[in-house]
Amino acid sequence: MIRFEGVHKWFGKLHVLNGINLHVRAGEVVVVCGPSGSGKSTLIRTINELEPIDEGKLFVDGTELSDPKMNINRLRAEIGFVFQQFNLYPHLSVLKNITLAPIKIRNTPPKEAGEQATALLERVGLVDKRDAYPSQLSGGQQQRVAIARGLAMKPKIMLFDEPTSALDPEMIGEVLQVMKDLALSGMTMIVVTHEMGFAREVAHRVIFMDNGTILEEAPPEEFFINPRHERAKQFLKQILSPMH
Amino acid sequence: MNYRFDWAIVTSGKYFDWLVSGLYVTIKLSVVSIALSFLVGLVIAMMRMSHVRPVRWFAHGYLEFFRNTPLLVQIFFWYFGSYKILPRVVNDWMVRQDFEFTAAVIALTIYTSAFIAEDIRSGVRSIPKEQMEAARSSGFSYVRSMRYIILPQAVRLTIPPLINQFLNLMKNSSLAMTIGVAELMYQARQVESYTFKGFEAFTAATVVYLGLSFLITGLMTLYDKMVLQPIKGH
Ligand SMILES: Nc1ncnc2c1ncn2[C@@H]1O[C@H](COP(=O)(O)OP(=O)(O)OP(=O)(O)O)[C@@H](O)[C@H]1O
Ligand SMILES: [Mg+2]
Secondary structure, eight states, rough: EEEEEEEEEEEEEEEEEEEEEEEEEOEEEEEEEOOSSHHHHHHHHHHTSSSSOOOOEEETTTTTTOOOOOOOOHTHHHHHHHHTTOOOOOTOHHHHHHHHHHTTTTOOHHHHHHHHHHHHHHHTTOOGGGGGGGGOOHHHHHHHHHHHHTTTTTEEEEEEEEEETOOOHHHHHHHHHHHHHHTTTEEEEEOOOOOOHHHHHHSSEEEEETTTTEEEEEHHHHHHHHSSSSSHHHHHHHHHHHHO | OOOOOOOOHSSSSSHHHHHHHHHHHHHHHHHHHHHHHHHHHHHHHHTHHHHHHHHHHHHHHHHHHHHHSSSHHHHHHHHHHHEEEEEHHHHHHHHSSSSHHHHHHHHHHHHHHHHHHHHHHHHHHHHHHHHHHHHHTTTTOOOHHHIIIIIIHHHHHHHHHHHHHHHHHHHHHGGGGGTOOSSHHHHHHHHHHEEEHHHHHHHHHHHHHHHHHHHOOOOOOIIIIIIIIIHHHH
16 A cells, blocks of 8 residues: 655755655554654655655555656545644634535535535544534544544545644543544554554554664564664653653 | 804715715725725735746735835826826726726725735735645645635735725825815815815814724724634634
8 A cells, every 4th residue: 555665855964764665555554653853754744745755666555656647636635644733724614624625626515525524523523513613622622623534535544643742631532542443444544653552452563763764663562562672662661651 | 263163064065965975985996996906916915926936026026116106106107107008998998987086996906905915925924834734635736725725714814904904095095186086085175175164174084084994993803703713712
């Protein structure tokens, strides 16, 4: 579904992605973790070309991103992206946030789009908020709407960039629950997160990034019990300590 | 000093009617010009943000030129000079309309549109770049992201400065008297020269301008309460 082959990226002199090789199969749930600045966001943002890559090859859903015949807008429509800061459209109601892209891009009739949106809102437990504006929702609610917005396009892939790290602790659970349900439904997901409970429960693989490289790649049980690299050990100790 | 005030002159009768007709022209001039200014301003703002350099430069020149020359000069320019630069058909059309009024609309529109374009541009720039990212991630092209996500927000933010421009425009429209547009100020002047009651006439005009201003300011407050607050969430 997604394949990185020797991918490099620089921000000016900064080598943010340093020879990434990674293959994510359809239906797989991959958790990406690592210290701040290690390139996690950049990594998943290359997948829908919010950040173009400088070297190497990147295949998504059968097309190579650098292929001049590739239509980026069409590809992006197949990929849901959930941001740390939600980024809902503040001028639109919850319902319209969700239906805008299906109506304008997929040409779904508004009535049908509305029904699908309502079903999605049911799934994330927010039907009663369909006419509210984003500013009237809590962070956790906004993030669940953002997930519903992504799902409304019936994407093949869902990408999450630290979806819970802007949330108050008591709201993290509700968002993780939605993501777990989604993972169990067979969605292909790449999730940048430090929520190790989530990783343990639903991830097929955990990837540890450091300095623009993938340092470690293992099933969660293995990664948590027996990390091979010193950096990963330190990172886990820090993340799992109650003081964190 | 034994000047005798005579307020009746401006509160009823023929001169009152003159003032009312002046008010009507002022409103018409302001409303037509603000509507056109908004459209022109939107286009200029888009051009100013275009990726095509000459287009951007043209818009930049337009902005600098019309914001930095006195409005009165621009009014005279369109009134006395338009037949030299506008195509014949446009000019003939203008003459068949009310020429003074049309020249005033053109001058006020172009002048005000330059300010509005800057307001719209700063509105667009104040939309966080993450909004564009969210839109692009959904599969919207740059242009459609602008259209469905960025501009609607920017325009909502632009409404208060726009109302402010409307206020300025309404006051500026009094300059149109210099080319003989029979708006409020012109009529007040007429009343004065027929009756020598200048104090009453201009006081009446002042009160009406003030009233209009308060009305417009009220509109702004209402807009802020009804539209902006729910979005911003206070
Ligand atoms: N647009 C940019 N221009 C320049 N440098 C950037 C840009 N975006 C990110 N960087 C830098 O690239 C490096 C990797 O950033 P990235 O956001 O991918 O890290 P991250 O692993 O997601 O970190 P965090 O956990 O803090 O989100 C950082 O040093 C960051 O400062
Ligand atoms: Mg990040």
